[in-house]
Amino acid sequence: MSPAPAPVGHIRLDTPASEQRLHPRYPITLDVEYRLINRGRIERLGSGRTLNISSGGVLMEVFDKVPSGGLIELLVNWPFLLEGVCPLKLVMRGRIVRCDAKGVAIKARHHEFRTAGARLNKARPLTNQVRSFIR
Numbered sequence: 001m002s003p004a005p006a007p008v009g010h011i012r013l014d015t016p017a018s019e020q021r022l023h024p025r026y027p028i029t030l031d032v033e034y035r036l037i038n039r040g041r042i043e044r045l046g047s048g049r050t051l052n053i054s055s056g057g058v059l060m061e062v063f064d065k066v067p068s069g070g071l072i073e074l075l076v077n078w079p080f081l082l083e084g085v086c087p088l089k090l091v092m093r094g095r096i097v098r099c100d101a102k103g104v105a106i107k108a109r110h111h112e113f114r115t116a117g118a119r120l121n122k123a124r125p126l127t128n129q130v131r132s133f134i135r
Contacts, residue, residue, distance in 0.1 A: 023056030030076050032060055037071040050076060051103050057094060058106045068099045072106055078113065087116040 029049050036044040048062035058074060066072070072095070078088040091112050098105040 023054035025052040025054045025059070027052045030079065032058075032077070033075045034062070034066075035073045035075075036066060037073060048104070055108070055111065057097075057108045058092060059103045060106070061103045066096060066099060066104055068096050070096050072096055074106065077116075082115060088113050089116045 029051065030053070031047070031049055033045065033047050035042045036046070044064075046062055046064050046066070048060045051059045051061060053059075053076075058076075060074075072093070074090070074092040074094075076090040076092065078090050080088065082088055091114050092106070092108050093110045094106045094108040096104060097107045
């Protein structure tokens with residue numbers, strides 16, 4: 001008996017049988033800023049983009065070389081808004097476990113979502129105070 005098809009309007013992500021990872025990876029490209037940490041201090045800042053992501057880590061490409069084995073904090077621009085108005089950032093801290101031609105692999109030790117400030121809703125009418133300030 002074959003599995004039932006996914007309902008219309010939903011995405012079905014199949015994991016290949018050869019995938020033996022503890023945390024499934026999802027191929028998603030998002031902008032990321034990173035901070036290299038050494039002895040509790042920010043040693044260097046940089047940017048890049050994710051190639052795939054899971055709750056256990058990230059594979060990303062960066063524009064500068066990074067040392068393998070170092071501690072890193074990632075700030076990923078999340079593609080969805082909280083309650084439709086507030087941008088989110090995924091903050092992930094961990095260790096760089098590999099740097100090669102495929103990218104930089106990070107093993108996550110901690111991750112959380114943080115708000116990144118509310119976006120201005122252009123459809124919202126101007127208040128009288130704002131109107132008087134603009135004039």
